[in-house]
Structure formats: structure tokens, C-alpha cells
Amino acid sequence: MTEGAGDYIYDEETGEWLSPDDAAERTVGPEVVDAVGNLLADGDAVTLIKDLKVKGAGQTLKRGTLIKSIRLTGDAQEIDCRHEGIKGLVLRAEFVKKRGGGQ
Numbered sequence: 174m175t176e177g178a179g180d181y182i183y184d185e186e187t188g189e190w191l192s193p194d195d196a197a198e199r200t201v202g203p204e205v206v207d208a209v210g211n212l213l214a215d216g217d218a219v220t221l222i223k224d225l226k227v228k229g230a231g232q233t234l235k236r237g238t239l240i241k242s243i244r245l246t247g248d249a250q251e252i253d254c255r256h257e258g259i260k261g262l263v264l265r266a267e268f269v270k271k272r273g274g275g276q
Contacts, residue, residue, distance in 0.1 A: 180193060184196065204249065205252065207219065207269050208269060211271040213245065213271060215244050217272070218239060218273075220237055220238065220240070220269065220270055221237065221240070223268055232258070242255070251263050
């Protein structure tokens with residue numbers, strides 16, 4: 174989206190001029206839910222609900238492993254994570270469960 178004409182924003186995808194409120198609504202990504210239906214957000218902590226073999230890393234993440242501070246990717250099924258020794262870890266939301274209060 175591009176700024177322009179006063180307080181309105183031009184949406185290059187649709188060719189429409191949108192108010193800032195309408196533009197904010199359109200930029201919100203899909204809702205991401207864990208294995209039991211809890212809504213996930215950036216910064217949440219999750220635990221794995223099953224053992225997962227990590228392709229290319231030669232290791233298995235065990236059930237119950239805590240993953241801190243996830244990031245949403247814009248895909249309703251994938252979350253970006255960090256775990257020691259594994260770079261660029263992306264997990265499917267169906268294999269995690271939100272932890273307590275999110276932290």
C-alpha cells in the first residue's frame with residue numbers, strides 16, 4: 174500500500190483508496206490456532222505435542238519441548254521459531270499447544 178491523498182492510503186492490489194482504519198483491517202493476516210484451537214500471536218510460547226524430526230538438522234525435537242517467542246509468518250498453518258542449534262525453524266501450528274498465559 175502507498176501513502177497519498179490526505180489521510181487515505183492507496184491499495185495497489187485492489188486499486189482503491191482506503192481510510193487508515195480500512196487499510197489496517199486488510200493488512201491483518203490469517204488467524205493462527207494451535208492444536209487445541211487457542212489463538213496464537215507473535216511472542217507466544219508453545220510446547221510440542223508430538224516428537225518431530227527436523228529435516229536437515231539431523232535431530233528430533235521431543236514432545237513437551239518449549240519453544241519461546243514464536244513469530245507468525247502470514248500463513249495460517251506455519252509459525253517461525255528459534256531453538257538452539259536449529260536455524261530457520263518453521264513449525265506447523267497443528268503440532269504445538271499454546272503455553273499457559275502465552276509466556
